[in-house]
Each structure stands twice: as C-alpha cells, then as structure tokens.
Amino acid sequence: MEIIILSKSLKQLNVDLVNTSSQVFEIEFARSLSQYAKVSIISLQANIKEVNKDISLYPIENEKKMKYCIKKAIEKNGLFIDRERIMLLFGYDYFILNNLSWVCKQKEAYLISYTFDTHKAALEHKNRIRRFLIDTYFQLGIKKLNSIGGIILFNEEAYKSLHLSIPYLISKVGINNSEISPVVYKRNENKCFNIVYAGSLERYNGIDEMISAIKLLPLKNIFLNIYGDGTLKNEVIRKSADDPRIHYRGIIPRGELDIVIENADLLLNLRDTKHLVSKFAFPSKLIQYLSSGIPVLSTSVLKDSTFNNVAFVIDELSSEKISDMIFYIVENPDEQQKRSMLAKDYIRKNFLWDNVIKDVYDFLRKISQSS
Template identity: 25%
Template sequence: MTLSLFFTRGVSLEQWLKQGLFEREKLIYEEHLKQGNLDKVYWFTYGSEDRKLANRLKSENRLHKNIEVFEMPKVFNITKIGSYLYSFFLPFIYRKELQKSNILKTNQTDGSWTAVISKKIYGKKLLYRTGYTMSQLENNLKRFNIIIRKCIELVEKFAYNNCDKAIVSSNHNVRYLVNKYSIDTKKIEVIYNFIDRNRFYDFNKQREKKVVFVGRLSEEKNIFNLIEAIHSVDLPLDIYGSGPLKNKLESFIKENNYNVRLLGNISNSLLPEILNKAKYFALVSIHEGMPKSLIEGMACGCICIGTNVSGINEVITEGNGILALSTSSNDIREAFIKALSLTPDEEVKMRLLAKEFIDKNFTLHNVVAKEQDIFKKLCNE
C-alpha cells in the first residue's frame, strides 16, 4: 500500500528541519513502514531542494529509505504566488506517482485543495487530517478580515465535503465541525496527537525551579500575559520557538528587565532533555487544537499549568495539572501560586496521574493502530 502526503502549502522539508519538527513529524510514517502497514510513502513538499536534502538524510540514517520526497520545481520559486500556482499544478506534474498511490493524505487546510483535486482526477481515497480547525481558530482570534476568514471556511468545507474520512485531534473540533458544516459524525474520527514515549518520559533528575514554554510566538499563545504572571511569582522563564511576535517580545522583556530567555527553535529530538530540567511547563493559550508541546511537557514529568480553554482542558484534567480560570495574567498568576504551594506528595500524585493519562491516550502505538484501521477500511470500501 502506498500513501501520498501533501505538505501544507508553502512548507518544505527544509523548514521541518529548521523548525525542529522533522524528527517528530516523520515518526508516524516510519512506524507504518516498519510495521508493514505501508510499503511506500510519498511526501509532496514545497521546497525546491528537498529531494537532495532527503537523500542526505537517508545517507545519515535519519529518514526511512521507503519515504520518497517529491519537491517543487524551481520554476515555481516566485514570491507570494509561486506556492499557490504549484498547488494547482502538482496533481499533473506528479501524476505517475499519484496514480500509484492507494491513499492520499493532507494534514492541513491550507493546500488541502491539492489533495482534493488529485482525488477527483485519479479516483483515490482521501484522508483529511487536521491538528487544529483553521476556521475555528481564525474566527476566534480575528487576525484576518472577514473576506479571508470566509475563504478559509470555503476551503475547509470543500475538503470535508470531498474527503472519504476526516481525522481531528480533539472532541471540541468535532462539535464545531458538525455545527458549522453539518458533517456526518461517522465521517470524522478523533485521534489525539502522539508522542514518542521512548524519548518523552520523566528522567527522574533534579529539576530547576523554572518554567518552560515551547510553541509558536504568536498572538493566540498569550505569551505577554504568561510573562507578567510568572514575573509576579518570581520564577525564571525559558521560551522556545519562533514567530511573528519575536521582536515585540524581545523589546518587552528588555524594557521591563524580566527574567525571561528567548531561546529560539529547539529540535524535537533535544526537547526531552530540556523539559526534564524544568519543574514547570506552561501553555496559557486563548485557543488550542490538541497541543503537542503540552502533552510532551506532561509526559516528561513537568508540573503543567494551562488555561481553561478548548484543547488544553482536554489534556489538563482530573488533577494531572493546573488550570487557570481564565487567560488573564492575574488568573495565570493564581494558577502558578497554586502550583508553588503543592506539597512533595501532591506533586508526585499529579505526575503519576499525568503519566497514566499520557500512556492511555497519546502513544505512537495507539495512533498508528487507529490510522491503520482507517487505511484498511478506506481500501476495502
């Protein structure tokens, strides 16, 4: 069986590497190949040097030999419009590879039309997976004007109407999609994001009394309120990630002399060591899908502090972490005060509950088994 994965429009294999996503994102495909669920995996990317990069990664034993990368031709390296043009030409440029495929898969709304077009032309089964629901996020944040948000909804609806099966990462996504687009619940399945439990676990080492945040430096992550809250309880904060707020955050930290370090992107392979050095992990977003970084922090034995919003409150539940009542800096501060007041026995209990929750819901083995069941059903329809 051959699966074709369409990268998010504009995203390259090189970006996966630079942003520290490669080690994590490749795992599920390599596991399917190792288990014999798939014979071949094709990655269709938006980097014009990705084929060469993939060959180097294979020579270093960092990429499975049966994952083939098909890059964007250099002719499409046109600022702003190149990736859009390529997204419509891709089904024709790589028609031979798509004809060989049994299942098409896309992981994001942006560029999902490429997979839908390919399905229509070649009559293949389409699996549409999203880590978060784009229209839900943008209608919540209102970062774009109403016209752009309506376009996002149209693309999203087009993908859901034309896919054979949809996977979302949280129950609140299902409720939103059913209400928004009247999608049959039988068409959607919830499969939580996975983590590699062979790497993400509690090392039982001495921890520093500090807070770690890992994620995109963007508005929905509520980082300014996080910084103010942590400053008021006199804890150091290490921030890993990149994004549009980087310069504003640098100025904000410098002007107020906050005990905060902006440390840039971190490879997922190095993250377990970082998380095991910190006592606390914080994710205080105003909106989330199903946050991988929070799951990884919890798996590594951090005391996790989050906000009581969709996505986060599906992970922090029943005593395995601490939820702030709202996304305000004051309520986040109160959550940290609660965390700091935990007794050693209460901390041990919280970590144990977190471990049990992670092992039950977020292992790679569970996710691969659920996806394989979907593959079989799609191919037998």
C-alpha cells in the first residue's frame, strides 16, 4: 500500500524543531505508518524536499492550483506506483477536500480524512457575521466528507455529531517505547515547586482557572510556567504580572520543551470536558506528559478508571479544585513518585504506536480493497 498525507503545517520532519502537538502527531503518525506502507507527505508549508528515515516530505509549487501541483508532484517523484493507494488529509477543509477528490479520481486512490479537531472552537472569538461565514464554509466540508472513502476519529461522539454515513475508525494517539523516560521522578526538597503548562491558550483548556488556582494558594515556593499561544495570550501576560509566581514563557520548539518538562515537578493537562472540542480531540499532550515520568494533574479526559491512579485527576474544572489538588500534591512527594512510575507502565500497556498504528493500517487496507 502507498499513502500520501497532505499537511497544512509541516515545514520539515525533525520532530524536535516543531512547536505544536499536532505537528508532532503528524510526523510520528506518518513515521509509525511507514512500518506497513510507503508513506509520503505533501505539505503546503514545506519549501524543499526532505527524506527523514522512512518518510519523504514534498513541497507543492502553488497552493491556489493545488490539485494540479499535487498531481505534478506525484508524477515527478514517482509516487502512487502501488496498486493500493490512499490519500489522507487532516480535517474537512472544503477547498482541500475538493482538490484531493480530483487528484484521487485521476490517480484511482481512496481519500481518507483524519479529523481530530472541530472548526467551531475557532469561532468563539469571532463576530457574528464572521462566525456565520466560516461555519457555512466548513459545513460544506462536513457535507463533502460523506463522499470520500472513510474517516479516522478519536471519539464516537464526533462521528455522530458530523452526521456521517461513511466507514470510520476510532483511534488514539501513540508514542514510541524509546520515548518513555527511564528516569524515576524524585522531589528535590530544597528547590521551588515547578509547575508547567504547555499548549493552546484557550478558555476550554482551563487557562483562567489554572492562573486563579495559583493565586488562591498560600504557598510561596511554587511557580507556574506557561508556554504556548492562543487568543488568551495577552490576558495571560496581564494576569501573570499580578503574581511573581506566574510566568509566561512564549513558544519554544519541541526539543527545548522536553528539557523544560524534565525539570518540572508537575505538568498540567486541563480541559473543559463539556466543551465541543472534547468530542473531537484526544489529549496527545497528556500521553507525552505521562511518558516523561513527571507527575501530571489532569481533568478527567480519559474514560478509564486506571487513569485516576496514574495521574492526579480532578472531576471538575475549577480554580478551587485545581488549587486543592496542587496543595495535596505538594504535601505528598511520595505519592508523586508512585504515580509517575505507574504512569509509564500505563502508557506502555495502552498507547504504544506499534499497537495503535496496526488498527489504522488494517482500516486503510480494508478501504483500499473495497472495490
């Protein structure tokens, strides 16, 4: 089988140089899938061809003439030689779906969407007219989904909310065994307690609540370091100025963030589980966190009773709940160490790419052989 993935964001294939969890996911997903098939990525952001391990990255010359440029890239680089051909995109952008549908028809390939986000999250801060126009555009994309070969999602609820009738697979984010840290967490009692949040600065990620939680704590030896970007960036900067324990650190590459995580005492993975985003998204950042061996405080984003034993889980996104749990964690270093060790075993049993990607490959193979 031969698979071509269209990316809207990848500039290169070095996972240490990217700065979003979705870009990390795209690279690791492609690399894992390359165990079973020939995988190439055509990117709207790449400038030069790159080969990294078992996957290749190709730029396209003109995004406005996307379908012709993709077809040219396929023919120029000798792609889609295998009889079983899959074209995969992320999401349901109407323009991209139309262009890729044309390419797939020309090249006798099946088009698959991997959808792990909803456009509605980006509408929350738009005015009414822009919300209507953007929503109308993406509704066309959702309607177009029912004409493609299949879709991969993270949650059953997402499939229902999109009102689809095409084949689907419920999957999850994975990690390589080599990325699970061998280091056993141990609190250094002589230093400050270092809390880290890294991710999108959006309300559904509990940004307001985590900042307010720190302000509620009477402890002076704790620090909250916030990394990322989003609509709440300026608000985070403003609120952090009121408390010397809170610091906004901006955006840094994945490789630098790994070092930050290694030196943390607690990682925050917060999400409003009632928000529409939770129907689509999978907490990929959480998998990275649990693999690091650093203790994690999280809302109940995984419906798994074991998860409550490997992370410090709160059942409600509120400043009081976060504050109370942080205080408990600070007072119980032995519990931190125990849960960090259990977390790594939990990841090995449930989230290794070797296991996750086999189901994805089988799903794609079934669709490619459906004619």
